[in-house]
Each structure stands twice: as structure tokens, then as C-alpha cells.
């Protein structure tokens with residue numbers, strides 16, 4: 001069972017390096033730019049096989065259509081639900097083109113009316129309902145958000161008779177639980193050298209009352225300790241005060257729990273962020289980039305091939321009633337490039353963005369999808385031999 005305390009520091013610092021608004025671009029600009037970026041790397045026109053690792057959500061259709069239009073072929077499917085890369089599909093992808101482009105993106109909905117992330121208007125539902133997006137990510141987050149809410153509502157602080165007191169619900173003090181939100185007790189109270197809390201000052205039927213550590217008091221200097229009624233810790237339950245344990249499969253890579261496995265180490269930052277669905281999609285993109293570029297670099301199928309791999313975030317801006325597609329924006333995160341001679345490099349977010357912005361929005365190789373479909377309709381039918 002994963003206890004994810006250790007890697008939190010390095011991953012959380014990575015979360016902070018992700019720029020959003022300044023580098024976002026609409027897909028109608030990203031698609032020609034990324035095609036021209038491939039061409040600038042000497043990818044051969046007509047010999048490029050694009051591939052996408054997107055979630056199964058229908059909102060990902062518009063980006064796929066634009067990639068098909070600009071690359072002149074329907075992209076290979078490298079994606080599992082939640083924006084996970086199916087690395088066992090590297091082989092077939094490598095065989096389907098001379099030069100290879102792969103894009104991985106987690107996605108998150110955005111409702112421009114409420115300015116909320118994580119929601120998306122489904123025009124095909126009977127009432128054009130707004131539902132969660134990415135559904136897979138939001139579903140996975142629900143359990144953690146409930147655990148977090150319980151802890152926020154069941155840790156109380158007060159100042160009484162010269163003492164700063166912290167009152168913690170018994171459930172949160174039960175360290176033998178197999179899964180749940182666990183407090184870093186040494187941040188709340190002065191623990192002994194085995195990490196055990198001191199004897200409580202007093203107990204109620206459901207909680208224990210401790211003297212708060214100086215560390216906690218100092219970190220909560222804006223908290224109203226002197227309020228007349230008992231005050232719950234609420235938004236002051238910061239990510240460095242807790243971690244999660246969760247019963248998920250650790251072995252089956254790219255299986256059902258892969259997304260949760262990716263997110264578990266940074267879950268305290270996700271649940272306490274302003275937009276958990278957005279932070280989760282961002283973290284998943286960052287983790288999938290790191291995992292996938294290594295798998296591409298090592299896969300014999302890609303050896304001696306030109307490969308461009310880009311990770312980023314698809315922001316699905318909910319369509320209005322008269323729109324068929326979402327106004328999806330792409331936020332690039334990082335890229336990996338290799339050539340046929342084995343030269344490899346990675347581009348960080350700023351460098352990738354600058355390289356994309358250097359590219360023209362004109363793409364003379366793009367196809368007209370309507371006329372391509374017309375050609376297929378008008379071509380003489382081939383009868384199958386049965």
C-alpha cells in the first residue's frame with residue numbers, strides 16, 4: 001500500500017513550475033504550428049504518422065480532427081482513459097510511419113460562465129447539462145476530496161486558559177487504518193522520539209484535546225484562536241500537514257489505477273488547490289511526460305527514427321448552444337526529440353513554447369476534410385470477395 005510522503009517535496013516543486021495562461025494557445029493555432037515544428041525538424045511531408053494519447057472523452061474529438069487535417073492522416077491512438085499513454089503501442093505506431101509525432105494531454109473542462117474548471121456542458125444531454133470533465137480524474141478525486149473535507153471539519157483549534165489547544169477527531173488519530181487521510185502529527189503536537197503524540201489534555205466522546213505545538217501555532221498566525229465558539233481548521237489544513245494512504249494496485253502499469261498511482265504523491269496539493277480537477281490534470285501530464293519519454297528513448301521500435309513527443313494540457317472550453325465543438329486550448333508542458341542518429345534532447349516548457357511560437361500558422365500541406373470525404377464517396381465501390 002503506498003504511503004506517499006517521501007516524494008511529495010520534489011513533485012510539489014514541479015507543480016509550481018507549470019505556467020498556464022501565458023503559454024496557452026487555441027488548437028486552431030497549435031495544430032498548424034506543431035505540424036510546422038515537425039517540418040522544421042526535417043520530418044518528411046506525407047511520411048509523418050501523428051499519434052495522440054488523449055482521454056476517451058468526446059470533448060477530445062475536435063483536437064483530433066484538427067491534427068488529422070494538418071497532418072493529412074488520422075492520428076494513431078496511443079491513449080487510455082484519463083490521458084495515460086499506452087506505451088505497449090509504441091511498436092505498431094513506429095511501424096506506421098517514417099517520422100513519428102506523439103502528443104499526450106490530460107484534459108480538464110472549463111465553464112466560461114461560472115469560470116469553473118472541471119465542468120463541461122454536454123450539448124447532447126436532454127437538458128444540456130454540465131458534468132464533470134475529465135470524468136475519470138474527477139471520479140478518482142472524489143474519495144480524496146471527501147477525506148479532506150472530513151478532516152477540515154473535524155480538527156478544531158482554540159485558545160483557553162493560556163493554552164493553544166488542538167482537538168482532533170478520534171478517526172483521524174487511528175493510525176492502524178488501511179487507507180484514508182493521515183495527519184503528520186509532528187506538525188500538530190510535540191511527538192516523542194517514536195513519533196507518537198503525547199497523552200491528551202482531555203478527551204470527549206469523539207475526539208482528543210492536545211496542546212498545539214509551537215510549529216502549528218506559528219504557522220497559523222492568521223487563525224482566530226480566540227473566537228467564542230469552537231473553530232474548525234478548514235482551509236488552514238495545508239498540504240504539508242497530511243498525506244493519504246489508498247488501497248490501489250501498484251503493479252499493473254497502465255491499468256485501472258494508473259491515474260491514481262500518478263496522482264497519489266501530490267494529492268494533498270491537489271485537494272487543497274483552488275481547482276482540484278485542473279491541478280490533477282496538470283500533475284498527470286507532468287508525470288506521464290517523464291514516464292513516456294523514457295519509454296520512447298528505450299523502445300527498440302523507435303530506434304533510428306525521428307520522434308517528436310509533446311505533453312501538455314487540453315482545456316475544453318464548454319461549447320455554447322450554437323457550437324458543435326469546444327473551443328479547446330492547448331497548454332504545452334515539455335517535449336522530447338530524437339533523430340535517426342540517436343541524438344536526443346528534451347525541451348522544457350518555455351523552450352517548447354518559444355519553438356511553437358516561431359512556427360507559421362500557414363500550413364500548405366493541410367487537407368480539406370470535406371473534399372477528402374467527397375472523393376471517397378465518389379470513388380467506385382470495391383466489392384469484397386464474399
Ligand SMILES: [Zn+2]
Pocket residue numbers: 055056057081082083107133134135136137
Ligand atoms: Zn477524460
